[in-house]
Structures are given as structure tokens and as C-alpha cells.
Amino acid sequence: MKGTMLRSVQASLRRGPNASSSPSSFRLLCRDYSSESAPNRKVAVLGAAGGIGQPLALLMKLNPLVSNLALYDIAGTPGVAADVGHINTRSQVAGYMGEDQLAQALEGSDVVIIPAGVPRKPGMTRDDLFNINAGIVKSLCTAIAKYCPNALVNMISNPVNSTVPIAAEIFKKAGTYDEKKLFGVTTLDVVRAKTFYAGKANVPVAGVNVPVVGGHAGITILPLFSQATPEANNLSDEDIKALTKRTQDGGTEVVEAKAGKGSATLSMAYAGAIFADACLKGLNGVPDVVECSFVQSSITELPFFASKVKLGKNGVEEIMGLGLLSDYEKQGLESLKPELKASIEKGIKYANQS
Ligand code: NAD
Numbered sequence: 448m449k450g451t452m453l454r455s456v457q458a459s460l461r462r463g464p465n466a467s468s469s470p471s472s473f474r475l476l477c478r479d480y481s482s483e484s485a486p487n488r489k490v491a492v493l494g495a496a497g498g499i500g501q502p503l504a505l506l507m508k509l510n511p512l513v514s515n516l517a518l519y520d521i522a523g524t525p526g527v528a529a530d531v532g533h534i535n536t537r538s539q540v541a542g543y544m545g546e547d548q549l550a551q552a553l554e555g556s557d558v559v560i561i562p563a564g565v566p567r568k569p570g571m572t573r574d575d576l577f578n579i580n581a582g583i584v585k586s587l588c589t590a591i592a593k594y595c596p597n598a599l600v601n602m603i604s605n606p607v608n609s610t611v612p613i614a615a616e617i618f619k620k621a622g623t624y625d626e627k628k629l630f631g632v633t634t635l636d637v638v639r640a641k642t643f644y645a646g647k648a649n650v651p652v653a654g655v656n657v658p659v660v661g662g663h664a665g666i667t668i669l670p671l672f673s674q675a676t677p678e679a680n681n682l683s684d685e686d687i688k689a690l691t692k693r694t695q696d697g698g699t700e701v702v703e704a705k706a707g708k709g710s711a712t713l714s715m716a717y718a719g720a721i722f723a724d725a726c727l728k729g730l731n732g733v734p735d736v737v738e739c740s741f742v743q744s745s746i747t748e749l750p751f752f753a754s755k756v757k758l759g760k761n762g763v764e765e766i767m768g769l770g771l772l773s774d775y776e777k778q779g780l781e782s783l784k785p786e787l788k789a790s791i792e793k794g795i796k797y798a799n800q801s
């Protein structure tokens with residue numbers, strides 16, 4: 448990759464989709480945190496040989512905040528690690544394959560990203576993945592509790608609305624649970640909402656922000672277009688409804704287009720890299736790092752909820768409120784609660800029964 452292209456990818460990762468840093472803090476960030484003098488940070492990707500795992504490994508290798516990149520999967524990681532490891536960026540890359548190498552992959556990790564598990568095929572819901580992915584997440588989280596209990600965990604594996612509660616219960620059982628360190632990655636919903644909004648409102652996408660709250664499945668995904676910036680006066684109620692539906696169905700749109708060959712991988716790798724980068728910035732003490740994420744929360748009556756979250760040196764620093772909602776969004780919020788509650792309870796029950 449040519450130097451200019453690499454720098455532009457790195458700059459995009461540094462800015463992130465919320466681009467919450469001001470230009471001056473962005474310059475400061477580049478000087479203080481993007482060079483080899485940034486603190487050493489180990490990132491482990493579990494499921495690193497998969498459709499998401501491989502491009503995510505690439506993007507994390509391009510991230511100057513990473514000093515060690517551990518690529519773990521049940522198969523295929525030696526090849527991915529050898530390939531990615533030849534890229535002339537800061538981090539040292541190591542591949543780990545099979546359960547007997549999981550401890551080594553995890554030890555010393557600051558951030559663990561989990562895209563391990565099966566993806567949907569057309570006609571399936573994310574909940575249809577529960578039976579297989581719940582077991583995978585459970586065993587990986589048991590190992591995280593043992594080998595890197597202080598790491599920030601970025602859960603990508605679906606159904607996120609259940610896998611995050613499963614992880615929380617596993618950590619509680621192990622006595623390592625810290626609600627500030629467990630995140631369901633919902634960044635792809637934000638990425639999609641921004642793309643679709645910018646297209647419809649005909650505004651440059653780089654400056655667009657749209658919070659997405661709730662959960663990560665169908666109607667539980669609630670984009671708050673009333674809070675989108677820049678404000679667009681050219682969108683009708685019908686446009687907002689269509690944008691909301693497209694964001695909620697974004698995953699299905701990709702699953703259908705891939706016609707049996709999996710779900711979103713490239714856009715998810717991008718979104719996962721943005722969220723991991725925000726976690727690393729928070730750990731490094733960069734101020735005002737804000738992303739939406741599905742976390743333990745008390746902003747509604749549900750125990751887990753996605754909303755804007757400020758990231759800091761210990762993970763979640765502040766869970767931000769929902770802000771003012773339109774009537775349409777208020778309705779969406781009430782409609783999503785029963786489904787999200789059931790998915791959360793399903794995860795909790797599974798973790799405590801199995
Ligand atoms: P994939 O099948 O291409 O890759 C999954 C990888 O996980 C495979 O390499 C597999 O070997 C590995 N794996 C399976 N069991 C494992 C274990 N016990 N330990 C370590 N690795 C293991 O699937 P994908 O397209 O990369 O999707 C992965 C998951 O991410 C799916 O559950 C999918 O639904 C989810 N996903 C979530 C989002 C989101 O927004 N949160 C977006 C896209 C996909």
C-alpha cells in the first residue's frame with residue numbers, strides 16, 4: 448500500500464465515524480498518540496480467520512495505537528498472521544490456532560475483539576444463530592475471565608442482544624465482571640445510518656453524525672434521525688421512516704445480496720476497527736471519545752441498552768442519555784423494549800443454565 452493511502456486509512460481510523468475530536472485535538476492526537484511513542488497496547492481478535500476477522504486484522508495492523516496484535520481462531524490463523532505480519536506498520540503480529548493456544552493469545556490483552564461464530568444465511572434472524580454462537584461466546588469469555596480479566600471486550604458475534612448478557616453472566620460467575628469493560632459492537636448500525644442519511648439528505652457523509660440506540664437486531668435498532676447532524680430540512684416523515692427501516696434492515700440487505708455466502712464482513716470490519724480504535728483512545732486518555740455501544744445501562748428499564756457512551760481509561764466513563772426524541776422515535780423505543788428484553792433474558796438464562 449502506498450504511503451499516502453496508508454496515511455489516509457490511518458487518519459480515517461483516528462477520526463472515527465463520530466469525528467468527535469475538534470481539529471486541534473485531532474492534531475494533538477496525531478502527535479501524541481499515533482506514533483511509535485504511543486503506549487504499548489495488545490489487541491486480540493478471536494475469530495481472526497473469518498470473514499470479518501481477516502479484514503479486521505488488516506485494519507488493526509494499520510492502527511498505530513496497537514503494539515501487539517494476537518490473531519486467534521480454531522483454524523487458519525498462521526496464514527492470516529504471516530500475511531498481515533508482513534505489513535510495515537508498528538505492531539508485532541502473532542497467530543494462535545486451537546484452544547491450547549488461546550491462553551497465549553489472550554494474556555496481556557488490553558482489548559479483545561470477538562467476531563467468532565456463524566453468520567446468517569437468507570431467511571434467518573440473528574436469534575437463529577443463538578444455539579451455536581452462545582456456546583462459542585461462553586467458552587471464549589470463560590478464557591477471557593481467566594487470562595485477561597481486565598481487557599475491554601468488544602462483542603461482535605450475533606445475536607449481540609444476547610451474547611453481551613451471556614458474557615456478563617460468565618464474567619460474574621468468574622468474579623471478574625466490570626460493566627465498564629463489556630461492549631456490544633453496534634457501530635455498523637451507526638455507519639449505515641450515516642451513509643443512508645447522507646445519501647438521502649444530499650450532504651457530505653464525512654460530516655454526518657447519527658446516534659443509534661437500543662439493540663442490534665431488526666426493530667431493536669433505533670436510529671435517532673431527529674438528532675442527526677447536519678440537520679436536514681429536506682426530509683419528510685416518510686423519508687425518515689424509510690431511512691429508519693433501511694438502517695434496521697441493513698444487515699438483512701447484505702445477507703440477501705450475498706445470497707448464502709454470509710453477512711456483512713467488510714463494512715463490519717471497518718465498524719469494528721473504528722470501535723476498537725475508540726476503546727484504545729479512551730484507554731490512552733484521549734478526551735471526549737464518544738461512540739454508540741450496547742452496554743449495561745440504566746437509561747431505560749432494560750439492563751443492557753445501546754446509546755452514546757464516553758470512553759475513558761477504564762472503559763465506559765459515562766453513559767449518555769437519549770436526549771430529545773421525536774414522537775416517531777418515542778414509539779420506536781416503546782416497540783423495541785419487549786423484543787430486546789426477551790433477548791437479554793434469553794442470554795442470561797442460557798449462561799446460568801448451561
Ligand atoms: P465467518 O464464518 O466468516 O467467521 C467466523 C470465524 O469464527 C471463523 O473463522 C471460525 O473458524 C471462527 N470460530 C468459530 N468458532 C470459534 C471459536 N470457538 N473460537 C475462535 N474462533 C471461532 O463469520 P463472519 O462473517 O466473520 O461473522 C462472525 C460473526 O459476526 C457472526 O455471528 C455474525 O452474525 C456477526 N456479525 C456481527 C455484526 C455486528 O454488527 N455486531 C456484523 C456482522 C456480523
Ligand code: LMR
Nearest residue numbers: 567605697698699710711
Ligand atoms: C449486520 O448487521 O450486518 C450483522 O448483524 C450481521 C447480520 O446477520 O445481519
